[in-house]
Amino acid sequence: MATISLQRLSKHFGTFSALHELDLQVRDQEFMALLGPSGCGKSTTMNLVAGGIDASAGKILFDGRDVTDVAMGRRGVGFVFQNYAIFTHMSVRDNLSFGLRMRRLHRTEVDRRVSAMADLLQLGPLLDQRASGLSVNILQRIAIGRSAIVEPAIFLLDEPLSNVDAAFRAIMRTELKSLQRQFKQTMIYVTHDQLEAMTMADRIAVMDGGVLQQVGTPLEVYNEPRNVFVAGFIGSPGMNLLEGRLYEEGGAIGVDLGVIGRQRLTEGKQAAAARRAGLADVLLGFRPEDITVDAGNPGALKMAVSFVERIGHRVVVHLDAGAQQVKMVARNGFAATLGAALPLHPQADRMRLFDKASGLAIGVE
Amino acid sequence: MSVEAVKAPIAPVVVQAGDAEIRRLGLRLTLPAQLLLAFIVLFPLVMELYISFTDWTPLVGKNWVWAYRYWNDFDNYVEVLTNARLWGSIVRTFVVMIVCVPTELLLGLGIALLFTGDFFGKRFFYSILLMPMMVVPAVAGYMFFMLFQSGGPVNAILSALTGSQVAIAWLSHANLALAAVMIADIWQWTPLMFLILLAGLLGVPEDQLQMATLLGAGRWARLRHIVLPRISRILVIAVAIRTIEIFKIFDTLYIMTSGGPGDSTETISVYIYKVTMQDLEWSYVATIALFILVVLSAVAIPAIKRFGAAR
Amino acid sequence: MSKPSWGSEALRYALILLAVAIALIPILWMVSMAFKPVEEWTDAGRTLHWLPIHPTLDNFRFIFGGSTSKLIVSLDSTAGWPILASLLSATLGTVIAMVCGTLAAYGVSRFNAGGNLPLALLQLRIFPPMAVMIPVMIMWSFLGLVDTWYGLALIYGIVTLPFSFWLMKTFFDDMPRELEEAALVEGCSRFRVFHRITLPMMMAPFASAALLVFIFNWSDYLIALLLTTREWRTIPVYMASLSSSMTGQLYGAKAALGLIAAVPPVVLGLAIQRYLVRGLTFGALKQ
Amino acid sequence: MTDQGSSRLISRRRLLKTGVAGFALTSAIGIAPRYIRPAHADTGLAPGMTGGPTGFAGAERYQYNPEMPEGRAIEGIKALKAAGKAPSKLVFQMSEGAIGQLTKSFPADAPTIQSVWEKETGIKIEIVGVASGNEFTKVMQDISTKGAAFDIYQVEWNRLGDLTEAGGLVNLDEYVAKYKPEWDDPKRGYTGGVQGVTLLNKYNGSHYAVSLDGDFQTWIYRKDLFENSKEQADFKAKFGRDLHFPETWDELTEVASFFHRPDKGLFGCTDLRNQGWGYTNWYQRYCSMAAPNKLLFDDHGKALINSPEGVKAAQGYVDGLKYHSPDAISWGWPEQYGNMASGNAAITCAFSNMPKFLDSAANAGSKVTGKLAAALPPGTRVNGKLIRRSVLWFNLMAMVSTQSKHPEAAYLFLQWLGGSRTFSWMSSNPAGYFDPFQLANFDDPLVQQSYHPYQVANIRETIKRAVPSINYAGASSYHKSLDDNLMAALTGNQTAEQAMAATAKAWDKVTRRIGEQNIVKAIQTSLPSWPTLVD
Secondary structure, three states: OOOEEEEEEEEEEOOEEEEEEEEEEEOOOOEEEEEOOOOOOHHHHHHHHHOOOOOOEEEEEEOOEEOOOOOHHHOOEEEEOOOOOOOOOOEHHHHHHHHHHHOOOOHHHHHHHHHHHHHHHOOHHHOOOEOOOOOHHHHHHHHHHHHHOOOOOEEEEEOOOOOOOHHHHHHHHHHHHHHHHHHOOEEEEEEOOHHHHHHHOOEEEEEEOOEEEEEEOHHHHHHOOOEHHHHHHOOOOOOEEEEEEEEEEOOEEEEEOHHHOEEEEOOOHHHHHHHHHOOOEEEEEEOHHHEEEOOOOOOOEEEEEEEEEEEOOEEEEEEEEOOEEEEEEEEOOOOOOOOOEEEEEEOHHHOEEEEOOOOEEOOOO | OOEOOOOOOOOOOOOOOOHHHHHHHHHHHHHHHHHHHHHHHHHHHHHHHHHOOEOOOHHHOOOHHHHHHHEOOOHHHHHHHHOHHHHHHHHHHHHHHHHHHHHHHHHHHHHHHHOOOOOOOHHHHHHHHHHHHHOOHHHHHHHHHHHOOOOOHHHHHHHHHHOOOOOOOHHHOHHHHHHHHHHHHHHHHHHHHHHHHHHHHHOOOHHHHHHHHHOOOOHHHHHHHHHHHHHHHHHHHHHHHHHHHHHOOOHHHHHHHOOOOOOOOOOHHHHHHHHHHHHOOHHHHHHHHHHHHHHHHHHHHHHHHHHHHOO | OOOOOHHHHHHHHHHHHHHHHHHHHHHHHHHHHHOOOHHHOOOOOOOOOOOOOOOOOHHHHHHOOOOOOOOOOOOOOOOHHHHHHHHHHHHHHHHHHHHHHHHHHHHHHHHOOOOOHHHHHHHHHHOOHHHHHHHHHHHHHHOOOOOOHHHHHHHHHHHHHHHHHHHHHHHHHHOOOHHHHHHHHHOOOHHHHHHHHHHHHHHHHHHHHHHHHHHHHHHOOHHHHHHOOOOOOOHHHHHHOOEEOOOEEOHHHHHHHHHHHHHHHHHHHHHOHHHHHHHHOOOOEOO | OHHHHHHHHHHHHHHHHHHHHHHHHHHHHOOOOOOOOOOOOOOOOOOOOOEOOOOOOOHHHHOEOOOOHHHHHHHHHHHHHHOOOOOOEEEEEEEHHHOHHHHOOOOOOOOOHHHHHHHHHOOEEEEEEEOOOOHHHHHHHHHHOOOOOOOEEEEEHHHHHHHHHOOOEOOOHHHHHHHOOOOOOOOOOEOOHHHHHHHHHEEOOEEOOEEOOOOEOEEEEEHHHHOOHHHHHHHHHHHOOOOOOOOEHHHHHHHHHHHOEHHHOEEEEOOOOOOOOOHHHHHHHHHOOOOOOOOOEOOOOOEOOOOHHHHHHHHHHHHHHHHOOOOHHHOOHHHHHHHHHOOOEEEEEEOOOHHHHHOOOOOOOOOOOOOEEEEOOOEEEEOOEEEEOEEEOOOEEEEEEOOOOOHHHHHHHHHHHHOHHHHHHHHOOOOOOOOOOEHHHHHOHHHHHHHHHHHHHHHHHHHHOEEEOOOOOOHHHHHHHHHHHHHHHHOOOOOHHHHHHHHHHHHHHHHHHHOHHHHHHHHHHHHHHOOOOOO
16 A cells, blocks of 8 residues: 655745645556656656655655655655666676665575566576666666565656667556556656656646646546646647637537637537636637548638648648648548648537636636 | 776777888887886896896995806895895885775775765865875975974874873884874875775766665665775775885885884885995895896786776 | 755764864974974974964075074075976976877877887886886996986986876877877878877876876985985985084974975876876776 | 193294294295295285185184195195196085085184185085985995096095995095195194004005094083082982982983983983994993903904893993983984983083084074083993993095096195194084094184083093994994894894894804905904003
């Protein structure tokens, strides 16, 4: 059992506020990803949890136990550094057994657990090699094993894949995920790569500018972005956001996008929320993947092709009208001629509304 | 910071240039050094080998080339192997080594550890702590000669600390004199250890220390398992350098005590100096020199090679 | 990383200050002695004074020939010449060591030349100079180099050659060769390459190495003691003659001269701090 | 003593008068010797004199004419110059502490000796100082490295044999014959006449050196302490006898221990115990242990020191430490003089010049001015007779280097410098440690003035009781082993017995190396100069 609960956790470096009143609950055995652009405060959060730095304000609780003032050595957290910080002057075995030896465990016990861990990580044959000059995925295993072997309640990983080449990342990701399942440990995983977050995390905490933006499962943050930042940050390319005004016409509600055209909204909680909001300036959001082109169907949004990006299996079509741009992801067979105006049909149930002023999603609690 | 020792020379820069040309160039470049080396090695070797079989001394008033007239077979060699005072000086030199090198190492390491992390005045203190090793050794000798007078500062400080009138005659008592010269050496050369080891410490990756801490390692455990292993090579180098220098120790010591009282602070170099300049037994000294040369070649050089190879 | 507690900080300062004190006291004593008048030189049987009661420049005047009424002792020569002797011999010695050392280092580092030279030089470094002084004295007397500043410089150059060689070698080994290679491909002569590209890049390391070598030569006592008799006695050798039947050891004069002798190394040493580690470890350690 | 001195002065003036009368007469008859110039006021020379210092009271005593060794030397230089064989300068390697006697004027209004020589000959004297104690090392360095740095060496007398054998010294017989230095002049010359010259200047029957010193170890004590009534009372109370300077070594132990108060910064005795110098005390103890002398070798060159006497001497030497400064083992004579000067010792044994330096108004550093007195060395009672022995040791000599391009000129300078007139003037000069040893020196008022009558009288008496230390080939080795072993005994690394046994063994080895017959010969030649006087 290990839950982490961060309560109004803040960290200032002088006048700069690296983290502002973060509230975050991590469940037991949960794989929580801290996602955000660099400087969003995720690493700060991690270091606070690890105990590497002191909090300026707020509390850190492990299983309800306040550890805010506990020295990092005694918090019992496992840590995997960006570069793994392997003790390259030691053998693999000594790396794995380090934590146990520090805890003065009996030799036999140490050996038992080391060999167990080695089997688990398939490091058996390497045990007595010097840790220097091993391949990254081995190093990652050692790094994880070294921390896991002391059975920490919590496991922190600081962008472990950031200095691994792309081709290798896929393998590492799956390996990491499976390890996490085996250890059944609570993990906090810091990354700026949403792909990693999406594929591995149970839940994602999206952060920006030291403020938590949204917490949720990968799908939640993808489908129900709480604000324009999350909408734009998650997904590649991010969600299209078109400025417009709400209008009402014959009981039906829609968004007036000016030169582009008018987009009617299907009745539902969004429309309801929109009504409640009154005829305000809004942003209409829909994902590039959720657009169909249908000349036959009327009431389409008209935008001209400005640029075509062909990325193998798919095509990203850039369109614009006036000052507004939209990206559309199509199958790679898609034929588009520059300058040609296309009739766009965002998938009705996938459209989202955001308050232009606050940037918050409309109709999402 | 990285470490390297005697390493095999690197392959030539430009491959397309002919080997012959490269060889010629390399030869030309190294020639001056080679000549100097030959100049200082060849003649001395031959000359010392020659007179080492004779009884020749400048006191006989004839040039060394006539030394064969004083041929005495292996007497000098026997003397080298049996002369109690020579061996006394050798043993004494090693005693100084065994006391000073570890002391300097530990003190140096200790001070270096104090200098990890940041604190006010770090740079300033650092510079001051380096000063002793920059004082000309001969000058340091005169300095400590004054300091260790029975009416001098050292006793004054001891008196102040103990509260009783201390009047130790440091340089007049066999063992105390030896202690005094050791203290002088430690004073002057601990800074070197400090300098080197601090450089080493700064080279230990921060995240590894952090990792060790996370894994529950305390101060000492970190020192033992992370820091020391990581600076081991540096330690070896530092120790090697001091060992070599103490093996040759002369200036400070000679000025403080000229090897006295009696022979109680006589080290190899001091002994050789006395036999050379005061007793003028030059053929005997030549034999000692050859003896040292043989021993060094047999011990030191292989050690260096091994150290160089194990990188 | 680990949060420093107030206590440990205090302890750290206490220990550092202690070390600093120990490092400074002998030096300060010499400084104080240099400014003490004759009467205050020895405190035998009396309470010891850390600072001069009546500070004076007499000691400095004295070693530079200015007579001080207190000392009825005449100096056959003033400290002027010895200081010059130390300067000249140390400087030329440095030039010899650095030129030969650098060329050889370049040859070994770039052209794999020299064969056993590196090891031989190391061995030369380890060997106690005292043990070869007899043949050296004989050679030098044969070549008429005894008691000449250039004779002294020559032996200095040889003694510090291993040092300059190894230091420069490590510098060359570290230096990226791409530039040289490029220039060579451009068709520059090797000399031009060395002169136009290598040397300029090597200036800072070279200078620091040279300063260190100078400090070593400047610090020598033993060799000068054996190879100079009269005109070109260096500072430490000359210092020994500063004792008198009237006042015993001329502590003050020695301290004054010692102070002068101590200045260049300290200044130069502090000036090249960032190269010290590398320098003093024969280039074995780099920062 | 003082009366004697003044009476001498008077007689001297009378003598001068008659001298002047003498010239008047001879010139009247018109057979004025060609070299006598009339004494012009501007030369300042006394009538009949052709050279020497002028311009201060008593200068005439140091003036000379070509009838005198100094004058002959000057004439010799002139001849050399005429023949174009004279150098423009001579390099003189001097023991550092003596240089002042050539370069500082004494009395204040007098010229310096150097200037007088340079004025009269035009030959510059370049002086190179060597720290005292390093003379031999430096000279051997010059000889063995062919440094040719010097025309004239100055080394202690004991090294004469070794330096000659090393081929470093010019045989001066030819010049001595040619220029007649008159060292053996019965009125003005060396004490002991021919014997004295042989002892000091000759080795193996030839002249190799010119003595510039009289290093007979003399004993000095603090009369302010010895004459202090309270001290006397305390002493009497403690030992039941009157306090006076000790006559025997045992008394020395008592008296010195009595005055030994280190806590008050006063040491009982501060004679030397250090390497290279201390063993003169052993000499004095040892040689006084038989009547008339306890010899070092027997007739076959066998060492006699491994004997009860040798051990007793060594033991006394070691035990003496307890009433010395704790630093004594590392103190050379500079420290010793300094210690005495600062008033921190009651008794010492030193070179005869100690009063000249420490009992001198000119020496601001000295706290004992006017408080010193001199005495004969302590001795040993041998069947009723008191044997007191000092030792002739060190004694700086000047020698001509075989590497000199101008040996003759160099010799002439030494004849001039070592002549009884110049040397009387020089040895009186408190700026250096050359000591008087010629008869003329002792009579000289200036010497009397700077050495004080009490010490001059003491020196005369001490010389009569001084044994020569070893100065023949091997001396360096003999003394080295004695020195090393005594030091080992001092530092407690061996007993007095062991020390003497080891030394005797080493001595016999040296004797074998050099050849028994040579040593025996040398010993025989030196025997006549051993004292016979017993009290």
